[in-house]
Amino acid sequence: MQSKVAAVILKALEIAKSEGLLHCDVPSQLILDRPKNRDHGDYATSIALALAKSANMQPGVIAKVIVKTLTDNKLLTNAGISKVEIAGAGFINITLESASQGVVVTEILTAGKKFGTSNMLTGKKINLEFVSANPTGPLHLGHTRWAAVGDSLGRLLAAAGAQVSREFYVNDRGNQMDLFGASLRAAALGKPRPEDGYHGEYIEDLAKEIVKSNPQITQLAESESISAFTQAGYKLQLEQQRKALDNFGTNFDTWFSERSLYENNFFNHSLDKLKKQGHVYEEEGATWLRTTDFGDDKDRVMIKSDGTFAYFASDSAYYVSKRERGFNLCIYMLGADHHGYVGRVKALAACAGDDPEKDVEVLIGQMVKIIEGGVELKLSKRAGTIITLEELVEKVGTDAARYTLIRYPTDTPMVMDIDLLRKNTNENPVYYVQYAHARICAVLRNAKELGINYGIKFYAPELLTHERERELVGLLAQYPKVLSSAAELRQPHRVARYIEELAAQYHRFYNDCRVLSLGDEKVSGLNSARASLSQATAQVINNGLDLLGVNAPEKM
RNA sequence: GCGCCUGUAGCUCAGUCGGAUAGAGCGAAUGCCUUCUAAGCAUUAGGUCGCAGGUUCGAUUCCUGCCAGGCGCGCCA
Known part of the structure; x- marks a missing residue:
């Protein structure tokens, strides 16, 4: 729907230009916002303000031209637009017809599990490396953050059409x-x-x-x-x-042993490859990679003067291995204490003859603090008082742990409050979202008992005219965009935040719009339409939670 | 000293490809269950978006400088 609206406005711009009403270049893409304020319609665009300068016209005048062109050429009805208004300095607010807005429910019910997926990353073969730890102790909180976020990101990238291989690098050398x-x-x-x-x-x-x-x-x-x-x-x-x-619900396709890089002469092979690119040199008896050629702050030793391999030797061979295995994008997920690696890994890629901007991405996860009983639990591996993945799961359960860890952008340090996560209230967002899903399932169970039909065949979008219904439908329509931007930005937390918003929107709808027929009341098309809307909402919540690796319970 | 990240409501945090009145939960106050899961909903109170400049029709968002906090800067792994 959204693309249809955007297309029609672009068309109006073209027409206006050809009729000489507008003297500027027409952009190839149009940005449609969802206004925060519902009075501003279903979509809004600030295109008139953006074009004001190059067209040398007042934004308000441009907006008028656009709206007039739209109406004069009868472009509105085809795009399912019921109303176009000019507001403020030149914003154009667009309101859709209920029926055209509501088709998204049909789309959701048709696509089911697949709703929201795209082919944005089709053709990308991604190596996603995360958690990667020494096999010398339990996984701690930092690893756990990546276990949740990395796993979710993997699902997200796959949903966007990429071929993803999840890899755990076992630091079993040294x-x-x-x-x-x-x-x-x-x-x-x-x-x-x-x-x-x-x-x-x-x-x-x-x-x-x-x-x-x-x-x-x-x-x-x-x-x-x-x-x-x-x-x-x-x-x-x-x-x-x-x-x-x-x-914890996190699985890997490959457990890659660091040691294996030194078997079958692989390291020498990869060193030869690097040598051919001309950034390897010998100095003071050691073998170096001149990463400073590509912006690293110092060169890195690969083979130490005593003949043993430095850690970076493994890094370099590992990278070569990834590329030889056909991955055209290598994503590294590292802890904040390893952020110094970013420059080095990028430079390494460049030294191997690759494009560090395109072929390699390094994501840095900031620290996780944990609070219990109002006191911060200090983490020290040395003292042996680390919080492990198992302990966290034991304290709060997999769903709450995963959800909470994914819910924040990884470049912010986060605080986990154990006491809060143990509460089964809406202080705890995972329950809030799960509750919405369970609630819908209950409604649908009851609908069946009452003989209310729902689903694609029984859904009449034009019946959904209540403000709450329109808001909910509008939000559902946003899901594919949320997914693609989350995948593109490598930010699974956007999915979590979206389904929280969706859950809230459903609860509001539920409160104001009764789905089921009351008492002896005759079952109407509206009951079916609302039940279908509920079903679509459950589907989207389910799809979203699935990407986070969190359960969507049918009963709570 | 250099580098990365952060600074938004009393607390924990979203948001920003530059847009209209900056959002959520908790905490505080007040309402809503003789009929769908109240683990819910609604209303009110609460903000110099760290500080100062710059770019722009418009900056919390982009740029520069500063302040504060976190984390790094090995022929360790």
Whole structure:
């Protein structure tokens, strides 16, 4: 509907220009806003103000020309417009006819689960890397934010037509792993842990489990024993992470091991590739990538002077791997403590001969604070007092945890109030939205019992003339736009905010417009129309929640 | 010192491809269930959109500078 309206106004501009009423270029696209104020109609455009300068005319005059052209050429009825008004300095407010506005309900009921999807990103093969952690401990709050947001973003990008592969990068190389093994062994032997080792209680538990399944492990020579502990701990911990994520509704297509980058000569292959681009050099016995060629603040070491690989070596090979596997967009989701990586990753892409603006995106998730009983829980891995994904889920449940984490833009630091999330009231937005869905389901169940037919065949859009109905229909029509802009901006929180608004709008409608027939009242077309509208609303809430990975219960 | 993020109602936060009277929840006050799920709805109160300049017909939104807070700046991973 919206595109039809925009098209008709553009057409009016063309006609006005050809008739010599307007002397300026006609834009190829027209922006239609949804006015905040309902008195301003269903759509509004400020095109007259925008064109004022280049046309050298008063905005109000241009607006008049547009409106006159629209009416004179009888363009209004075809686009389903019932009213066009000029307001303020030159805004054009457009009101749709109920019937034409209401067709969106039919569209929703026809498309079902697919309503809102698009082909905006068709042809994009996206590698979405998120969570990526050391397999040396439980996933903490920062990981959890990305587990929720990343998963949702993956669904969103797929809904926009992209082919998405979700990838978890397992940091299973380097001295963190050795420290992990040494910490486990120390715990098993009751010895003090290494100074900069792992100190959480979970180390004790893991150590016990490892010793239980392999009692001889402590008898081995120290270095063998440590590496045996490392291996065993790695397996257990990775499995635990996988389970926790699975339980959280977050699944990955690929668990990519950092170690595997060094198998089958892959690292050398990727280094050769980089060398061919001419940004690799040797200095002081080390091998460097000249990332400063592309705006990084310093060059990065890949092979250290002692011959071992720096972390960045893995990064570079990993990137090459992603590109060789055919991804034409690599999205990295990193924590705020890694924001220094942005320049480096972009420069890396450039060093590999790619376009850092197009082929790579780095999203930074700010810190999450958690408050319980009015006190901030301080997070320290060292002291072992981290809040884990499992603990969060245990405290508030998967739905509330996911929803809350997704609800905020990731570039703002957020505070989670555990006490609030435990409340089953509308202080807690996830319940508010879920309640709206459950409420609709209840209404529809009752409708069936009363013999009220609803659905595409029984829906008469022209009957929906009440202000609440029009508002609700108008909001439903916005959903595809919300999805595409959320996908484009990589901001799943927009979906959450939208369905909150939709839930609120439904509750308002529900309060003012009775869906079901009363008592002995005869069932009318209006009952059917309203029930169909309710059904469409439930469908959109369901679709939205689905993108967030949150349940849409039919009963609460 | 340099870089990234943030600063909007008492609290937690949305919003802004530049547009008409800046929004929501909580908290405060007051109404609405002899008939759809009151986990709901409505009304009222509450704002120099951090500060100062600039661009513009128009700036909370864009630009510059400053102030405040968070986080980073290893041949660690």
